Structure formats: structure tokens, C-alpha cells
Amino acid sequence: MAAHPGAAPARVVEQHRSGYIVATGPGDGVAVESLPEWQRPPGYRRGTVAPDDRPAVGDWVLVEDGRRIVALLPRRSAIKRGAAGEHYRQQLIAANVDVAFVVCGLDGDFNPRRIERYLLLVQGAGVQPVVVLTKADLPGADAAAAHAALAAIQALGVPAVAVNAKDAAAVEALSPWLRPGDTAVLVGSSGAGKSTLTNTLLGVDRMKTAAVREHDARGRHTTTHRALIPLPSGACLIDTPGMRELKPTGEEELADGGFADIEALAAECRFRDCAHDREPGCAVRAAIARGELDEGRFLNYLKLGGEVAAASERLASRLADRPGAKVHAPRPRKHDRGPG
Known part of the structure; x- marks a missing residue:
């Protein structure tokens, strides 16, 4: 806030293509302009800003002169999904x-x-x-x-x-x-x-x-x-509007999808690179055979795991394209680790 001594904090309550509605209290929404061009982060072409760098509904921002956003304040949480289309993008919800x-x-x-x-x-x-x-x-x-x-x-x-x-x-x-x-x-x-x-x-x-x-x-x-x-x-x-397509961003962990129990079972398999198919000593398949794990849920675990891994690779590639980027390899996930 020191960089903008005359700005006041407000919360984004509506997001439209033409701008935002912000409020400082219940019922006092006011239309404001979006982030100015000079505040867009380095490495982006003119007219393109990563969704993460734009205000979203729920964000706290600094507003100057009651009509212009001049800063996006740090978030404590942000729900995102992979946007539809061929190119990797994230959409803030x-x-x-x-x-x-x-x-x-x-x-x-x-x-x-x-x-x-x-x-x-x-x-x-x-x-x-x-x-x-x-x-x-x-x-x-x-x-x-x-x-x-x-x-x-x-x-x-x-x-x-x-x-x-x-x-x-x-x-x-x-x-x-x-x-x-x-x-x-x-x-x-x-x-x-x-x-x-x-x-x-x-x-x-x-x-x-x-x-x-x-x-x-x-x-x-x-x-x-x-x-x-x-x-x-x-x-x-x-x-929020209804969402028919829910693509992961590549930043998720499968345990967050309610699969912590499957992850725990996978850790008990005889082989660390177990594909949970026909390998001997597969704890996951044994749990399915005993009726302790629903096979439909397990198949969804595998499907989402593949989507997260693919999105993670696309994210790493996107980050590598940014000038001066230092990209770390995506963290290996429990479902795709090699033998230990």
C-alpha cells in the first residue's frame, strides 16, 4: 500500500468483460476500470495477461480516485481450473x-x-x-x-x-x-x-x-x-455459472480429490511402479477384490491422475516460455513414480 498512498482497499464483487464492480461494504458497489497496461507483468505481449494476474471475484484490490484499480493484493486462496481449448491457460473461479x-x-x-x-x-x-x-x-x-x-x-x-x-x-x-x-x-x-x-x-x-x-x-x-x-x-x-468442463491445472495432488485412501493403498503395493493392473502384490487390486474399494472410483482416480500429469507437463512448458524463467520439474506423483 506504500506505493499507492492515496488508494483505498476494496473487494471485487462482480467481474465483467468491460471491467469490475468493487465494494468497501455491503450494498455500495461501484464500477471501476481494470488494471492499467503498465502494471501487466513482464514477459507478456501487449494485450495478454495471465488470468492469475487479473483480479477475480473475491479479490482485494487497491482503488485510486474511486474509479481505477492500481494494485491486486495478495490472495490467501484461489480456486482455478484449466480453461477449455488447445493452449494451456488457467481460469480463476x-x-x-x-x-x-x-x-x-x-x-x-x-x-x-x-x-x-x-x-x-x-x-x-x-x-x-x-x-x-x-x-x-x-x-x-x-x-x-x-x-x-x-x-x-x-x-x-x-x-x-x-x-x-x-x-x-x-x-x-x-x-x-x-x-x-x-x-x-x-x-x-x-x-x-x-x-x-x-x-x-x-x-x-x-x-x-x-x-x-x-x-x-x-x-x-x-x-x-x-x-x-x-x-x-x-x-x-x-x-458462479454452471461448469460442464472441469480440467485440472496440473498443480493438484490426487489426494485432494478424495483419493487419500487409494494413495495409501498404492504405497503398500509390492512394487513402487505398480500400475495396479495384474502385478503380484498389488494392494489396490486386493482391496477391490475384497469389496473395500469401488472400482469405478479407482478408475476415476487413474483418469484424473493422467489428466493432472498431462496438465503439469503443459504448465511446465508454458512457464519455460517466459523470459528468464527458472522452471523446476513437476513433482512426481504417487501414481507415476518409478521403482524406489
Whole structure:
């Protein structure tokens, strides 16, 4: 702040292509200009800035003259994903978050493998995840079966809460993670009930909602941009558009996806380079044979492991292209280490 004595701190509450809305308190949002050209980091061509170097919803910034961002303050957490496309890029989802509500409907939207993918991104950012199972009021919703399907990740300390997102009394179950000063972010696919949940927590219908398609339980994007909203509890909530593609950045560890138990099993295999296929002494395959490890979950572990390894290589290549970069080799992951 010493470099900008006349600037005031503010928090980014909305992000648009043309700029940002920032606030210094509840209900006082003001439009400001984005970071000036001279502040873009060295090594980038004019007009290109890495997403990590741009403010995102939840960020704290310094604003000068009430209209221009002049500095991005250090983050304590940042949830990111790999952006779609051929070239490696990262997309910030939210910054300075304490808890992420991974929202999944108890209808055709329920997908434990997708939840594990969200956990990989969320816990990799150092953020506490809470799985929120919405639509518990629907006929045929089986919360007990969903909890059973998520038993392995719950055993690793990830809470799962089933709610009727339209019922304020039911949504009270989320209050332990919405204390004054806390910031929570809602992530999940379109139609999962994020906007309905936001409206119930606010006590007013602020966010637009829409029905999902009956044949596949898919929703349309009713939330079109990320926004930070103050709640009556004193917490802040960031609502996000539905995300259908969740690519890792290459910075994650597989244990963050709720796979710490599989990692522990892999460490017990006879061979350190065990591929968990037909090798003798494979502790992972033995656990599957005993019914102690779900094979679908294990296959997702392998799939995500391959994606993380590939993204890590792309990240290292991208960093190596920066002028003067000193690139360290990606850390070997437990699933791809050679013999010890």
C-alpha cells in the first residue's frame, strides 16, 4: 500500500468483460476500470495477461480516485481450473474463499465422479469443500443412497449435506460454514440448484432460476457471471455459472480429490511402479477384490491422475516460455513414480 498512498482497499464483487464492480461494504458497489497496461507483468505481449494476474471475484484490490484499480493484493486462496481449448491457460473461479459448496442435485445430476473432480480443484486450492445435495424434496430423491455413494470421501473429512434448497429451515444446515466474515463459493453444474440456494440464503428472490430438462436433468445457465453477495449472517457468498468442463491445472495432488485412501493403498503395493493392473502384490487390486474399494472410483482416480500429469507437463512448458524463467520439474506423483 506504500506505493499507492492515496488508494483505498476494496473487494471485487462482480467481474465483467468491460471491467469490475468493487465494494468497501455491503450494498455500495461501484464500477471501476481494470488494471492499467503498465502494471501487466513482464514477459507478456501487449494485450495478454495471465488470468492469475487479473483480479477475480473475491479479490482485494487497491482503488485510486474511486474509479481505477492500481494494485491486486495478495490472495490467501484461489480456486482455478484449466480453461477449455488447445493452449494451456488457467481460469480463476473465485479468490479468498474459505469454503466451497459443491452443489449436486439428487436427480439425474447426481454424479460421484464429477464430485471427485470438483474436490480435486477445491481442496487443491486449500479450500474446505462441503458437498451440498439439493432437491432432497423431489419424489424419488434418495439421500441415503447418495450418502452411501459418497461414504469414502466423507470418511476422509468431506461433509455431505442433503437439503431442500427452497426451504430456509433445511438450508440452516449450512450455517456452520457461513459465519460472519466467512466467504463461500457455490460450484456445480447448471440446474443443480445454486441460484435457488442463493435466494433461500438471502431470504429474497434475487437470482434468476429456471427448470431443468426432464429427460436428462440438465439446466440452462441462469447465472451468467460470478458475483459476491453479502448474506444476512454476515458471510459472503459467491455464485458462479454452471461448469460442464472441469480440467485440472496440473498443480493438484490426487489426494485432494478424495483419493487419500487409494494413495495409501498404492504405497503398500509390492512394487513402487505398480500400475495396479495384474502385478503380484498389488494392494489396490486386493482391496477391490475384497469389496473395500469401488472400482469405478479407482478408475476415476487413474483418469484424473493422467489428466493432472498431462496438465503439469503443459504448465511446465508454458512457464519455460517466459523470459528468464527458472522452471523446476513437476513433482512426481504417487501414481507415476518409478521403482524406489
